[in-house]
Amino acid sequence: MGEPAAGTISLREVADRLGVHYMTAYRYVRNGRLPAHKVGDEWRVDPADLAALRPGARRTPARRGAPDRDETRRRLEARLLAGDEAGAWGVVESATAAGAAPAELLTTLVAPALHHIGAQWAAGRLAVADEHRATAVAHRLVARLGPSFVRPGRRRGTVVIGSVAGDRHALPTAMLGDLLRGEMLEVVDLGPDTPAESFVATAASVDRLLAVGVCVSDSGLLDDVPEFVRTVRAGVGDVPVHVGGAAITDEALAARVGSDGFASEPADVVALFASPRVSVLD
Numbered sequence: 001m002g003e004p005a006a007g008t009i010s011l012r013e014v015a016d017r018l019g020v021h022y023m024t025a026y027r028y029v030r031n032g033r034l035p036a037h038k039v040g041d042e043w044r045v046d047p048a049d050l051a052a053l054r055p056g057a058r059r060t061p062a063r064r065g066a067p068d069r070d071e072t073r074r075r076l077e078a079r080l081l082a083g084d085e086a087g088a089w090g091v092v093e094s095a096t097a098a099g100a101a102p103a104e105l106l107t108t109l110v111a112p113a114l115h116h117i118g119a120q121w122a123a124g125r126l127a128v129a130d131e132h133r134a135t136a137v138a139h140r141l142v143a144r145l146g147p148s149f150v151r152p153g154r155r156r157g158t159v160v161i162g163s164v165a166g167d168r169h170a171l172p173t174a175m176l177g178d179l180l181r182g183e184m185l186e187v188v189d190l191g192p193d194t195p196a197e198s199f200v201a202t203a204a205s206v207d208r209l210l211a212v213g214v215c216v217s218d219s220g221l222l223d224d225v226p227e228f229v230r231t232v233r234a235g236v237g238d239v240p241v242h243v244g245g246a247a248i249t250d251e252a253l254a255a256r257v258g259s260d261g262f263a264s265e266p267a268d269v270v271a272l273f274a275s276p277r278v279s280v281l282d
């Protein structure tokens with residue numbers, strides 16, 4: 001068991017300093033309002049974070065009654081990095097209670113938290129272990145939110161999505177899949193590191209195929225993508241093959257790797273897959 005970091009205080013002391021019950025202080029930690037980390041069985045808090053929690057020092061919401069989106073994202077990010085699923089879910093629930101729809105939870109809360117974690121890692125401020133721990137919790141949040149995207153009714157058609165061979169990122173297609181399901185599309189998500197042949201075989205096995213989506217997060221794989229897309233395209237006939245994700249930064253690059261379309265904003269991504277120009281298949 002590690003030693004508490006110098007200067008940090010226990011939750012009991014937090015409760016004393018705030019003049020609240022121990023369980024109230026604990027709730028602040030679990031719902032992400034108060035950053036804390038665990039040493040053995042004990043939560044430790046930096047007094048600077050405690051000062052920021054005091055009413056006088058609290059951030060003013062952007063709009064009266066509206067939760068501050070950045071603040072909520074920061075709270076979620078802290079819980080992800082602490083590996084605290086219950087606390088992270090608490091943040092998601094409080095955003096839901098404040099009116100956020102499931103798609104908004106993914107696009108304005110979970111994805112931005114992950115993007116920020118990625119940027120912090122790239123800047124050398126987080127270790128890869130932190131990123132792994134946060135991703136594991138994010139996977140569980142996405143899984144818990146999954147059923148809320150499924151509605152009864154006729155599907156517009158099927159899309160097959162997955163990450164390009166060699167790309168280990170699984171969350172982008174999991175989240176993209178839910179956004180598309182929420183728009184009445186049937187989604188087959190092949191997950192990370194999918195061979196081109198698996199895209200082809202799956203595409204041949206589904207009803208009313210509308211489009212294929214290849215996700216590329218790691219730009220180190222970009223050289224292989226044009227050949228990959230050619231193989232997929234040769235196997236799926238006239239169906240559009242879209243390439244997107246963190247490594248596909250603009251339209252020109254999308255075209256260069258052989259994509260039929262480009263979109264980066266969530267609403268445009270959904271529109272790209274649900275585009276009427278592919279409705280001939282129905």
Ligand code: B12
Pocket residue numbers: 107111114115116117118119121122128131132135166167168169170171172173175176213214215216217218219220242243244245246247262263264265266269272
């Ligand atoms: C979690 C994570 C990991 C985890 C993945 C675990 C898992 N099970 O998924 C682990 C630790 C394994 C990992 C590994 C690596 N990672 Co990483 N990772 C991330 C991180 C933090 C989050 C990814 C994520 O889930 N994002 C959330 C999703 C929802 O966002 P999104 O991908 O942008 O998707 C949205 C849109 O792009 C779009 N979209 C997604 N797919 C598609 C497809 C189509 C067709 C379309 C139209 C749109 C679309 O819709 C989504 C919803 O809006 C990102 C940071 C980031 N900016 O995303 C880095 C990031 C993607 N990783 C990065 C890197 C460099 C790596 C490594 C190379 C690091 C290394 N040296 O080992 C390895 C690569 C391993 C490999 N071969 O794949 C870089 C990539 C930079 C680049 N473009 O090349 C990023 C951007 C971090 C950074 N800022 O530098 N990573």
